Amino acid sequence: MSAIHTAKNRPAAAQKTPIGLPPSRRLTDLRSAPWGLPVLAVVVGAGAGAGSIVFRWCITTFTHLFSGHGDYAASPGSGNPHVPWLGPYFVLIAPVLGGLLYGPLVYRFAREARGHGVPEVMVAVAQRGGRISPKVAVVKTLASALTIGSGGSVGREGPIVQIGSTLGSTLGRLAKVPEGRMKLLVACGAAGGIAATFNAPLAGVFFAMELILGTFSTEAFGAAVLASVTASVIGRAAFGDVAFLSLPDFHVDHLxxxxxxxxxxxxxxxxxxxxxxxxxxxxxxxxxxxxxxxxxxxxxxxxxxxxxxxxxxxxxxxxxxxxxxxxxxxxxxxxxxxxxxxxxxxxxxxxxxxxxxxxxxxxxxxxxxxxxxxxxxxxxxxxxxxxxxxxxxxxxxxxxxxxxxxxxxxxxxxxxxxxxxxxxxxxxxxxxxxxxxxxxxxxxxxxxxxxxxxRGIDIEGPARGARLGAQRVDAVMEPLPSSLSWSTPLPDAADLLSLSGHGALPVADEAGAYAGVVTAQAVAEALAEQPDAVPTQVGRLAERPAPVTADQSLAQALNTLLAAAGTGVPVLDHAHGEPVGWLSHQSALRAVHTAGA
The missing domain is CATH 1.10.3080.10 (Clc chloride channel)
Incomplete structure (x- = not known):
């Protein structure tokens, strides 16, 4: 009893602790720590690389099964050695048999696996926070391999993009990452799939940036590179480091x-x-x-x-x-x-x-x-x-x-x-x-x-049923705040910005025309850099944000608003390009309240 009593009263620092962090703590670090995204990107890349191996194996297996050849296009018109009595006419039956297999599979388990795959990933990133059902990876692998193996004249990049993206989305869900990282993991899966399947790591990265995310950032590029390199290493180990085509040297001899x-x-x-x-x-x-x-x-x-x-x-x-x-x-x-x-x-x-x-x-x-x-x-x-x-x-x-x-x-x-x-x-x-x-x-x-x-889906617009985004900008914008003149000294501009309630104000040039927007942050930084210098004119700090016009939908304008440095952006008249109102985060959210009232 004394030993037990001593152990209970021993100071916490002296008690033996379990090795490693608790699972909840490790999960939290994986979601928020700086090293969390690189680790997840490498895991997604490895999964995409392994998925590409399985997918390519399925294609080869089903092609052998349906045609009797490794690639029937290499010997077109020949017969199937499995059914030599049919001669070249076996191609009339192969697509039917394949359809009997993948048709019910897609219809019963994952209808989004039908078609070429990339659009489904694009809309998942743009409107669904990167969420893709895990079963899509399995169904897409089998359905696409059966389609190609039985004679379907389609490619393998769409399926592997959807397969890799599904793996990234599934891992993001398991790690409970925020929406921004979920989208990056989906893009990492796409990059890894392209990289491993085509032995093209750079192309995988740019495919993910250009088509899946639709934007470039240092964080996204770094994560996609890690996934792409990891998948490429796995792909090259399985398929070899060989070019897609063997071509002679070409030279441009004449202008x-x-x-x-x-x-x-x-x-x-x-x-x-x-x-x-x-x-x-x-x-x-x-x-x-x-x-x-x-x-x-x-x-x-x-x-x-x-x-x-x-x-x-x-x-x-x-x-x-x-x-x-x-x-x-x-x-x-x-x-x-x-x-x-x-x-x-x-x-x-x-x-x-x-x-x-x-x-x-x-x-x-x-x-x-x-x-x-x-x-x-x-x-x-x-x-x-x-x-x-x-x-x-x-x-x-x-x-x-x-x-x-x-x-x-x-x-x-x-x-x-x-x-x-x-x-x-x-x-x-x-x-x-x-x-x-x-x-x-x-x-x-x-x-x-x-x-x-x-299908009625605009990836630049709101998702179906969304309460925010369908309204026109001119229906939700606020009155235009007073503009600063180009020659306003910085200390005066700082006072006006602090009293305006806005983090930014429009600037007018000497002729009174719209010249851009100046933010409180830009003015504060300028004053901090040269506190004793002669006040600089505020117009030199004005920048033009991406234009938001009164006839745009709020969904289109939100991208510009979220990317703006201040708390709002001017709304321009479509015909003349002059400010007619002001769009802020508060006015956008007010649209939700108005719609629900």
């Missing part, structure tokens, strides 16, 4: 070639936008024609896909061997254009009947066919100037993807990494930038955002 590449960029934009429109046009046609249960749609639609594969077996699966042969000049112009049109039809039909797979690889395929045909034509017209056909195929790949997705940085980096070909970088950049600019003129949406807009 006139830059004009040819520039023209190719414009043409590629037309093809990229056209691919997006055809994709959803055929999906609409499939929706209009089908009247049966959704789970049966892929199997019945597989008959139509089988007819396309019978006529053009090069469309089976992703089609990388066909793409490789096109860059080597292995096809005539007429057949290249046939392959281009066939890929648009086969991919659109695969997605339209309910298949699961990406549109990135098909856009590369289409671009390679376009570029190779363009290069052959240029070489026939200008044999001493045009240069190698393969260079045009490579540039066409990046330009069509840029025209469809409007992600120029990703397009440049991923084509460089997938091919390991640096000598073509200048023509590639020129064509991709022109393709992106032309695409922006031709279409409001990309191949990803168009899918969402057709």
């Amino acid at each position: 006139a070639q830059y004009g040819l590449f520039a023209a190719l960029g414009v043409v590629a934009a037309l093809v990229g936008v056209g691919f997006s429109r055809i994709l959803y046009l055929i999906e609409d046609a499939c929706d209009w024609l089908w009247r049966g249960p959704e789970w049966l749609r892929p199997a019945v639609g597989g008959l139509a896909l089988g007819l396309v594969l019978l006529a053009l077996p090069e469309m089976y699966g992703v089609g990388y061997p066909v793409l490789q042969k096109a860059t080597e000049g292995g096809y005539a112009v007429g057949f290249l254009l046939l392959l281009l049109a066939g890929k648009m039809l086969a991919t659109s039909l695969t997605i339209g009947i309910g298949g699961s797979g990406g549109v990135f690889a098909p856009s590369l395929f289409i671009g390679a066919m376009l570029g190779a045909a363009y290069g052959i034509g240029a070489h026939d017209l200008l044999p001493g100037t045009a240069g190698a056909v393969g260079a045009y195929a490579l540039v066409g790949m990046g330009a069509v993807f840029a025209g469809a997705s409007r992600a120029p940085i990703t397009a440049v980096v991923i084509l460089f990494e997938l091919t390991g070909e640096y000598s073509i970088i200048l023509p590639l950049m020129l064509a991709i930038v022109l393709a992106t600019a032309t695409s922006r003129v031709l279409s409001r949406d990309t191949v990803y955002t168009l899918k969402l807009r057709r």
